[in-house]
Amino acid sequence: MMNDSQAHPVIKGIVKQLDSLTPKGKILGSYIIQNPRKAVFMTTKELSEACGVSEATVVRFVGQLGYGGYGEFLQALRDFVDSGLSLPDRVDLPGMKGPGTDLLHRVVFEEMNNLRQFYEAIDMDVLAQIVAQLQESPAIYLIGSRVSYTFAYYMGWSLTKVRRGVHILKGSDSTAIDWLTNAPDNSLVTIITTSRYPNELIKLGKAARRLQHNLLVITDNRLCPVIPFAHLSLVVPSRSIPLIGYPSTISCIINYLVLELVNRQDPRLNEHQERLEQMYLENDILFNMYTDD
Structure with a gap:
């Protein structure tokens, strides 16, 4: 050791x-x-x-x-x-199990602590740079793997509601390399990765850099091995060591980034959303209580 x-x-x-x-x-x-x-x-x-x-x-x-x-x-x-830490190591951490352990209280308290820590320490200049990249890039590629794919999908799907040219890639799918290779110049590649950092995301970070795309890394640890390849990184640390991960802070950041894009009132936003709503209506995609049977 x-x-x-x-x-x-x-x-x-x-x-x-x-x-x-x-x-x-x-x-x-x-x-x-x-x-x-x-x-x-x-x-x-x-x-x-x-x-x-x-x-x-x-x-x-x-x-x-x-x-x-x-x-x-x-x-x-x-x-x-x-x-x-391995999974067995994490299971044996203090508070993970044992008689009398109030796991619900522990989980909620730790998520609140993580949110408070991030709120008190966040660098608004970094967030502003990220929002500018999300708004101005010709195309955006969201990549995650294993548990972090959940965040990549959530961020990517949310961004499709406010702009075009958003692609969601699964890091474990080798075709991700094809997508990045064929991506427009100056695309924004966003890799979301959390402890314990899948090797495929490290390789994709290297590839994005070699292909001269702009690389944004959102992660939970300053030691994340993808950060050295990033042009811009956002670290969302937690005060405790998780069994799997702490989702609240990263989800909160994603919500903020999308809302900030909306608040910038890009003239293309209204046209994009009206187009989406029209397609939902024409194809009966979403429940509409006012539609006749």
């Missing part, structure tokens, strides 16, 4: 400074390197007690590593731990 983990920034930072730390700081650093899956769930008090040091020492230790606070350090450690 230690050898593999040393490539990660949070662990690498501890290893790099280990020799310059105080004796108590070295105890903290060594404990975290050897026990990241335990440390990530600890408060400052719990970590200090586990290492036999004071809470003040923990705070100074985190500051020496360059983090703005213990919460910021835990988020970085959480991203590392999340990227390496």
